[in-house]
Amino acid sequence: MRDRVQDTLSAHRNELVSLLSRYVDQGKGILHPNNLIDELDNMVCDDEARIRLRDGPFSEVLKAAQEAIVLPPFVAVAVRPRPGVWEYVRVDVSQLSVEELTVSEYLRFKEELVDGPSNDPYVLELDFEPFNANCPRSTRSSSIGNGVQFLNRQLSSNMFRNKDSLEPLLDFLRVHKYKGQALMLNDRIKSVSRLQSALLKAEEHISKLPPETLYTEFEYTFQGMGFERGWGDTAARVLEMMHLLLDILQAPDPSTLETFLGRVPMVFNVVILSPHGYFGQANVLGLPDTGGQIVYILDQVRALENEMLLRIQQQGLDFKPKILIVTRLIPDSKGTSCNQRLERVSGTEHTNILRVPFRSEHGILRKWISRFDVWPYLEKYAEDAASEIVAEFQGFPDFIIGNYSDGNLVASLLAYKMGVTQCNIAHALEKTKYPDSDIYWKKFDEKYHFSCQFTADVLAMNNADFIITSTYQEIAGTDADV
Known part of the structure; x- marks a missing residue:
């Protein structure tokens, strides 16, 4: 990518300098794909010059760019030329020099937007690459x-x-x-x-x-x-x-x-985690942190039970599967069933909602709390849930499915403790809902506790044996989106 930018400087120096200067003139900040293209369209130059730049190598960079970091006189661009592949380049507009950046260098440059430049040689950096990095890893986007x-x-x-x-x-x-x-x-x-x-x-x-x-x-x-x-x-x-x-x-x-x-018959007992909100089958929709995910998981377990029953029968076995939706027990349940420890899921024979309360050193937490405030309780919750799950199954589950950031973290703790397969479902992750929250998380941390949530997402996703998404675009994006 560095060569493409350098080629454009050589062939269309004035036009590229004009475009990059427009980015720099806006001051430090993050530019998104639409901002990058808009500035190209708004350049003050003749149509022929604009066409030359638009048809040149740098235009290809802009079309694949996911964001640009502007710290005058520098503009750093993160480019995804194809799914699963990222490249980073930084241009010094005053010197017209171009350099390729590593991931770490790009992220460090991006952090300067908030923290300013740092010369501290003792900053602790952790590389949270997948914990099973020794497993075979694909190098092709098609995989x-x-x-x-x-x-x-x-x-x-x-x-x-x-x-x-x-x-x-x-x-x-x-x-x-x-x-x-x-x-x-x-x-x-x-x-x-x-x-x-x-x-x-x-x-x-x-x-x-x-x-x-x-x-x-x-x-x-x-x-x-x-x-x-x-x-x-x-x-x-x-x-x-x-x-x-x-x-x-x-x-x-x-x-x-x-x-x-x-x-091969291997899955008979399944746990599905969804700790936050009022998880019930009646009188819960409209309550805080309780919405489509309830319907989603209830539909999921009905289909899963039917599939498990069919497979077990076709395998020539007479075992009955068991599925537990593990969620939070709320003593002050506002007229819902969320204060019941065990509740059969309607339309099923072998699926139950198992509710386990949040506890602290002061005892059981009786009232609902927001999904943004659950983090101090989850480690103890995982320990309590493990005991309840073992009691219900009379042993360990075969498979644990996490939902949402809190459920994925608890799934990781349980899977590690029990030595069973963990699956995470990658939906409703908060980072995608709040623009640029990965860099400006401190602004939101008092209210949303993103420092806890983003760390939990990294730990849970990297610890999972596999991750399920609804669409390919959730993993790799499209030609136009991340």
Whole structure:
């Protein structure tokens, strides 16, 4: 990007200086994409000069720019040339010099808007890159939003190159249990070669049965070959599952691996976190911090329960799933059910709202408080919620889903404590609602406590095993937006 700006200086020096001077004349501050383009349109020059600049390399920089930081005589521009890729350049308008900046250098320059220049060599800086940074990381924009497919490609590639990589899969299938019942494989199968021969033998036997034959009709024979429940409820589904595993053992490929792993029974108990607001099924809409997220999560758990019931049935199991929406118990509940510890979700058989109160050294907090004021209570809340969850499940959940900044942070604390998979749902994050709040957070901190919230977002998002968004644009933006 530095070269593109330098090329423009060489070819259209006067026009570019005029444009950059317009930015500098506005004084220090942040310019957004529309401001950058507007100044180009408002330049005082002949149409031919404006067209030359608009069609030049710097125009490409402006079209991809997400913001510019102006600290006279400098203009620094953050550019996203394509999704997932950022570049930073700074121009000294007085000297007409151009330099490329690292992320840290750009952020330090941006902070000078508020804090002024700093020569303190002892400033503590923390790099909150994803905590699982040793995992495979995509370098292509096309992989954004396709994390599962990307990881399956990596895993299947390792399996194809190194057959020893199949051993962890075998070990998992051999020890996999739920409520003390072995699933998938038993101790008769002790090696990958033994698994492959057992699969071929079972395939020969099951292929002779009518496709609709129930698993219970051949369970005893199946078990004698080294297989336990979890492969399917009918001969057809068991056979399909075995074909998938045989294909993986012979020549792993991403789609086959994804399909197989997606059908292995692993998720029976799920926790969904949404601590703030009045979370209930009646008389809550319109109350503070309580709105569409209630409907969203209630719809989510109904669909999730139906999907879990269907999958468990098709896996040939008779377990019942359990889903807990963990939220806050509010003793002074204003005529709602938010003072009830446990409440069944209407339209479901196995889903409940579990309410746990906020507590401090002074006891239980009885009244509602704003979502901006919950931060001092969340660590203790996570400890109390962990005990309640274990009591309800008679064990740990298989999966924890966080919602919103506070729910994502509690999900991180619980997932770390329990050693289970964590998913965050990236919606309603406050930084996107308040323009430039990432740099001017001190102005809002007394009221909104952004210092706590933004830190919680960074910790929770980096700690998550995966993150769900509604659209690709939430991750990578569009051609016009961040």
